[in-house]
Structures are given as structure tokens and as C-alpha cells.
Amino acid sequence: MTGISQYDDERVEPERPVPMSPWALERLPGDPMMWILITSEILVFGGALWAFAGSELLNPEIYREARSHLNVPLATFNTLILLTSGLFAAFAVRFGKAGNTAKTRLSLLSAGLLGVLFMALKIYEYSEKLALGLDIETNTFYTLYYLVTGFHLAHVIFGLIILGIIAAWPSEDNLESGTAFWHMVDLIWVIIFPIFYLMGQGA
Amino acid sequence: MDRDDIVDQKPSSGDLVKAWGVLVVLTLAGYGLSLINTALLAYTGPVVIAALILFKTRIILRSYLGLTRCPAWLSLLSTMITAITVVCAGLLMVVIYGNLH
Numbered sequence: 462m463t464g465i466s467q468y469d470d471e472r473v474e475p476e477r478p479v480p481m482s483p484w485a486l487e488r489l490p491g492d493p494m495m496w497i498l499i500t501s502e503i504l505v506f507g508g509a510l511w512a513f514a515g516s517e518l519l520n521p522e523i524y525r526e527a528r529s530h531l532n533v534p535l536a537t538f539n540t541l542i543l544l545t546s547g548l549f550a551a552f553a554v555r556f557g558k559a560g561n562t563a564k565t566r567l568s569l570l571s572a573g574l575l576g577v578l579f580m581a582l583k584i585y586e587y588s589e590k591l592a593l594g595l596d597i598e599t600n601t602f603y604t605l606y607y608l609v610t611g612f613h614l615a616h617v618i619f620g621l622i623i624l625g626i627i628a629a630w631p632s633e634d635n636l637e638s639g640t641a642f643w644h645m646v647d648l649i650w651v652i653i654f655p656i657f658y659l660m661g662q663g664a
Numbered sequence: 665m666d667r668d669d670i671v672d673q674k675p676s677s678g679d680l681v682k683a684w685g686v687l688v689v690l691t692l693a694g695y696g697l698s699l700i701n702t703a704l705l706a707y708t709g710p711v712v713i714a715a716l717i718l719f720k721t722r723i724i725l726r727s728y729l730g731l732t733r734c735p736a737w738l739s740l741l742s743t744m745i746t747a748i749t750v751v752c753a754g755l756l757m758v759v760i761y762g763n764l765h
Contacts, residue, residue, distance in 0.1 A: 483736035551727070
């Protein structure tokens with residue numbers, strides 16, 4: 462006899478809540494994989510922007526001349542369109558959580574239409590450049606300009622497809638994940654626009 | 665801990681509209697800055713525009729993406745964006761300094 466009751470082993474400790482790590486993916490809105498994607502997209506675009514800025518060290522005159530052909534007012538207007546589209550996407554999540562499917566779909570439709578307008582204006586901007594003979598092979602500036610803004614435009618198109626899917630199936634998880642992708646498209650443009658169009662204009 | 669236990673700190677519709685308004689003002693301020701062509705701005709312009717980028721992206725991360733409920737991820741993404749922006753603005757400053765001297 463050891464003095465320890467056979468029942469001691471069976472005593473059940475009250476379950477203590479395990480503190481959640483600040484890095485826990487469960488804290489994030491939507492599907493955690495969407496956040497892995499968002500993080501990697503920022504890294505990819507960041508690398509391209511560093512390449513763009515680094516290349517300016519080697520070709521300062523080419524960059525200065527190339528910047529003079531950019532349509533800054535149009536790009537500014539396009540930025541406002543994308544920011545407004547992001548606002549409607551954020552509204553869609555709120556309406557979705559409130560269970561208002563009609564308003565959710567209307568907000569997603571508004572976000573999508575503004576996305577289409579962004580796309581149309583971007584294509585118009587490309588046609589303007591091509592009419593001036595400024596194509597992807599003109600110089601380093603325009604190679605990176607078409608690559609980075611074109612890659613972003615591909616994300617806008619993919620984002621529009623996602624908005625369409627979540628409008629068809631507006632569950633809370635779908636809304637949070639889909640709009641997170643759309644906000645990422647917004648976020649990337651908010652970085653690309655000033656670096657390509659605004660920085661160096663006064664130089 | 666379940667996902668449902670996480671306190672939802674998403675901003676209200678009014679806060680979203682305010683955040684959008686600030687983003688619009690900052691975008692127009694950036695455009696206005698690019699129109700001014702002075703020697704002082706040649707040096708300070710990239711720094712001011714970098715600051716605008718950081719401010720705007722912070723608003724999108726907090727208000728649109730709702731990252732206030734996960735500060736660690738907010739810090740990670742903010743740090744990444746800061747690194748991208750600071751390097752780009754720094755390289756441009758080097759170019760501008762080379763042009764002016």
C-alpha cells in the first residue's frame with residue numbers, strides 16, 4: 462500500500478484555456494491559406510519594386526525621361542476607383558455578417574463594377590503608351606512598368622472572378638477570404654502607384 | 665480556443681467610410697505633391713510619398729482587412745511594406761542626390 466488512493470490517477474484536472482498565440486492563423490479573418498498567399502504576394506511585388514528602384518541607379522536619365530510620359534492624373538483617378546471598390550468589398554462583409562444577402566451581393570457587384578472600370582482605364586493607359594511607341598522593349602523602365610502593372614492587372618482579373626464566386630455563395634468564410642484577396646489587390650496598388658508614378662516626378 | 669471566441673473588432677460602417685475618406689485625401693495629397701517642382705521637394709518628395717504609402721497601407725490593413733484583431737500579423741505585414749517602401753525611397757534619394765551634385 463503506497464498511501465496513494467487508486468482514485469488519484471482518475472482525478473480529472475479542470476480544463477484550463479490555452480492562451481492563443483498572437484501568430485495563430487485562426488485569429489485572421491477568412492481562410493488562413495489566403496493570408497499565406499497575401500504575404501507571399503507582397504514579397505513578390507516587393508522584389509519587383511526593389512528591382513525597379515535598383516535599376517534606376519543604373520539608368521537615371523532613362524527613368525526621368527520615361528516618367529514624363531506617364532499619365533499621372535489617370536493613374537490617380539484609377540487609385541481612387543480601386544480604393545472605393547475596396548470600401549464596397551468591406552461593406553459586403555459587414556452586410557454578410559448581418560445576414561443581409563441582397564445588400565451583400567449589391568456591395569460585391571459595386572466592388573466588381575469598379576474593378577472592371579479600373580481594368581478598362583488601365584487598358585486605355587496601355588493603349589496610350591503603345592500609341593506613343595512605348596512598349597515592353599522600349600527600355601528598362603517600361604519593361605518593369607508593363608511587367609509589374611500587368612501582373613497586378615492579372616490579379617485584378619482574378620479578384621473579379623473571386624468576387625463573382627463569393628457573390629454566388631456569400632458564406633461568412635467565403636466573404637472574408639474573397640474580400641481579403643481583393644483588399645490585397647488594393648494594398649499592392651497603393652504601393653505600386655506612388656513608386657512608379659509619383660516618386661521622382663519633381664526630380 | 666475556437667474562432668468564434670475571437671472578439672470581432674471589425675470597424676463600423678461609419679469608420680469604414682472615414683478610413684476611405686482619409687485614403688482619398690492622402691491619394692490626392694500625393695498627386696498634388698508630384699505636381700510641385702522645387703529643389704526642396706526633390707530631396708524630401710520621396711520621403712513624404714513613402715510616408716503617405718505607409719500611412720495608407722496601415723489604414724487598409726487595419727480598417728479594410730480587419731487586422732486589428734491580430735496585431736502580430738499587422739506588425740509583420742506593416743514591416744514588410746515598410747522595408748519595400750524605405751528601400752525604394754532610399755534608392756531614389758541616392759539617384760536624386762547624384763543628379764543634383
